[in-house]
Every structure is written in C-alpha cells, then in structure tokens.
Amino acid sequence: MSSTVTKLCVLISGNGSNLQAIIDAIAAGRLNAVVSGVISNRPNAYGLERAADAGIEAICLDHTDFDDRASYDAALRAQIEAFGADCVVLAGFMRILTPEFVDAFAGKLVNIHPSLLPKYKGLHTHQRAIDNGDEEHGVSVHFVTPELDGGPVIIQCRVPVFEDDVASDLAERVQEQERRIYPLVLGWFSAGRLSMRDNKAILDEQELPETGYANE
Numbered sequence: 383m384s385s386t387v388t389k390l391c392v393l394i395s396g397n398g399s400n401l402q403a404i405i406d407a408i409a410a411g412r413l414n415a416v417v418s419g420v421i422s423n424r425p426n427a428y429g430l431e432r433a434a435d436a437g438i439e440a441i442c443l444d445h446t447d448f449d450d451r452a453s454y455d456a457a458l459r460a461q462i463e464a465f466g467a468d469c470v471v472l473a474g475f476m477r478i479l480t481p482e483f484v485d486a487f488a489g490k491l492v493n494i495h496p497s498l499l500p501k502y503k504g505l506h507t508h509q510r511a512i513d514n515g516d517e518e519h520g521v522s523v524h525f526v527t528p529e530l531d532g533g534p535v536i537i538q539c540r541v542p543v544f545e546d547d548v549a550s551d552l553a554e555r556v557q558e559q560e561r562r563i564y565p566l567v568l569g570w571f572s573a574g575r576l577s578m579r580d581n582k583a584i585l586d587e588q589e590l591p592e593t594g595y596a597n598e
C-alpha cells in the first residue's frame with residue numbers, strides 16, 4: 383500500500399449515519415483514510431449536511447435529472463474520478479448500479495446491506511425479517527458486483543429480533559452494529575489487507591467465508 387492516505391468516496395441517499403461513523407472514526411484516529419468527497423442521488427439527504435459540517439466536499443447528483451441509468455452512472459463515475467477514490471463506499475446509497483459502472487470500480491466498491499446475506503437482498507429487509515418471524519437478523523458488508531447484493535461477503539454481524547419489534551426498532555439495532563463494522567472493514571482496506579479476487583473476499587491472503595459473524 384502506498385504511503386499516501388487512502389481516499390474514500392462515499393455515496394449516500396439519506397441520513398448518512400454510516401458516513402458519520404466513517405468521519406468520526408477518521409477524526410478519532412481509528413481509520414487511516416480521508417473522505418475525498420460525498421455524493422448523494424437525493425437533494426434532501428441529511429448526509430450532505432453531515433459532510434459539509436465536517437468540511438468535506440459534498441454534492442448532489444440527482445438521478446431524476448438523467449434520462450436513464452447508464453447516463454447517470456457515467457456522470458457518477460466522472461464525479462468519483464474527479465474527487466479521487468481508492469475505495470468507493472456505498473453508505474445507504476439507494477440506486478442499482480449498471481454492470482459497466484461496477485466493472486469500472488471492481489474490487490474497490492463496497493456496500494453495507496441491512497440483512498444477513500444471502501437472505502433478503504433488495505429493499506425493506508427489516509420488515510421482511512419481522513414478517514417471516516425470524517429470531518435473528520443483521521448486517522453484511524460486501525464487495526459490489528453487477529448482481530444486486532450478490533457480491534462476496536466481507537463481514538456480517540447478527541442482532542436478535544424481539545417479538546414486539548417494529549421495523550424501526552430492528553433498523554436501529556442493526557445500524558448500531560453497522561456503525562461499528564463499516565469503519566473496521568474500511569480500515570482493513572486502507573491497510574492493504576482486504577481485496578477481491580476471483581469473486582471472493584480476501585483478508586490477509588485468506589479467503590473469507592461466505593458468512594462470517596463479527597459478533598461471534
């Protein structure tokens with residue numbers, strides 16, 4: 383890994399609590415990286431304010447301004463390259479990315495997903511877990527591939543589901559773990575310990591298991 387500090391370009395769509403966890407970890411000296419820029423596809427994302435408060439360049443690239451996914455992703459790629467990125471960090475980014483975009487950042491594009499993949503790919507994961515009567519749920523950090531939420535898992539964390547849970551209760555319990563594990567994974571990446579090879583996640587030259595619970 384070069385002596386320069388790892389540049390993280392963070393993509394958001396909403397509140398930005400994972401972005402804030404990354405900003406806080408960097409400020410506390412727990413993550414050796416810099417956020418080179420923040421991009422939101424939604425103008426009202428509170429995460430844009432979080433970035434501005436931290437003195438980080440932040441812009442809205444509104445997907446509704448584009449005719450199709452391919453043109454949006456081309457503009458998104460150009461903006462990321464303008465900011466500079468050793469790693470593109472999806473942090474609550476709610477747009478499905480084209481294969482061309484994903485391939486342009488292969489191996490340095492990660493996402494945090496609120497379920498124990500491969501369960502509950504897609505949206506509304508907490509409500510689906512509750513509706514199914516699951517006793518456990520959780521979060522996965524994975525490399526992004528063209529297959530939606532199908533990329534190699536890097537780390538997972540489990541949380542209990544309680545009988546009286548509503549989706550927001552479960553989301554809060556999951557997000558508490560998200561804020562803990564995302565800076566951890568990004569630290570592995572910035573230290574040159576984490577990579578993706580042959581569609582597998584590799585940590586310290588060891589292939590990571592398909593499901594690996596961080597709180598075991």
Ligand SMILES: Nc1nc2c(c(=O)[nH]1)N[C@@H](CN(C=O)c1ccc(C(=O)N[C@@H](CCC(=O)O)C(=O)O)cc1)CN2
Nearest residue numbers: 475476477478479493495504526527528529530531532
């Ligand atoms: N090609 C890939 N793109 C994305 C991945 C991925 O693994 N491969 N991960 C997602 C993140 N994600 C869940 O973790 C996710 C985000 C968005 C959607 C979705 O259905 N989006 C809709 C719009 C929904 C909305 O605006 O509320 C869409 O893009 O049409 C599903 C899963 C990020 N992208």
Ligand SMILES: NCC(=O)N[C@@H]1O[C@H](COP(=O)([O-])[O-])[C@@H](O)[C@H]1O
Nearest residue numbers: 396397398399400473474494495496
């Ligand atoms: N499919 C992607 C997805 O649902 N991501 C989820 O959105 C939330 C964003 O929170 P944040 O904006 O406060 O970081 C997080 O819980 C993240 O797991």
